[in-house]
Amino acid sequence: MHPVGALVTGAVAGGLFVWCFIAAQDRWKIDDVLGVWPLHGLCGVWGGIACGIFGQTALGGLGGVSLISQLIGTALGVLVALVGGLLVYGVIKRVTGLRLSQEEEYYGADLSIHKIGAVSQD
Numbered sequence: 001m002h003p004v005g006a007l008v009t010g011a012v013a014g015g016l017f018v019w020c021f022i023a024a025q026d027r028w029k030i031d032d033v034l035g036v037w038p039l040h041g042l043c044g045v046w047g048g049i050a051c052g053i054f055g056q057t058a059l060g061g062l063g064g065v066s067l068i069s070q071l072i073g074t075a076l077g078v079l080v081a082l083v084g085g086l087l088v089y090g091v092i093k094r095v096t097g098l099r100l101s102q103e104e105e106y107y108g109a110d111l112s113i114h115k116i117g118a119v120s121q122d
Contacts, residue, residue, distance in 0.1 A: 001050075001051060001054045001055055001060075001061050001062075002054065002059060002060025002061055004060065005050070005053075005054030005055075005059055005060060005061065006054070008050075008054070009046070009047060009050040009054060012046060012050070013043040013046050013047065016038070016042055016043055016046055017035065017038050017039055017042070017043050020037075020038035020042050021035040021038045021039075024037065024038060041078075041081075044077075045074055045077075045078060048070055048073060048074035048077065049067075049070055049071060049074055051065060051070050052065055052066060052067035052068070052069065052070025052071065053067060053070075055070075100112060100113075
């Protein structure tokens with residue numbers, strides 16, 4: 001990938017992350033305070049596709065990569081992540097449950113699970 005292609009890829013990823021993070025928090029009400037899904041999911045998909053675009057010799061890349069192979073590989077990566085996530089969360093949900101009790105939610109996960117407070121008691 002040519003450095004200009006890398007700059008465009010990073011700029012688009014930055015915009016995608018900010019837009020998706022805000023939408024996930026405010027509009028879709030997804031509890032992802034670290035932005036893991038927008039960063040690794042959406043921007044990772046964009047990065048995979050962008051390699052197929054900006055890796056072309058016509059755009060300054062070294063070649064040897066095709067957009068079709070990047071699209072297929074990216075789609076397979078998404079599929080593996082989706083199936084793996086569903087399996088892992090399905091097992092966790094059956095074994096221990098995914099939600100805190102109402103009382104644990106009130107006190108927060110730091111105190112309920114980890115037995116530590118967010119503020120030092122010194």
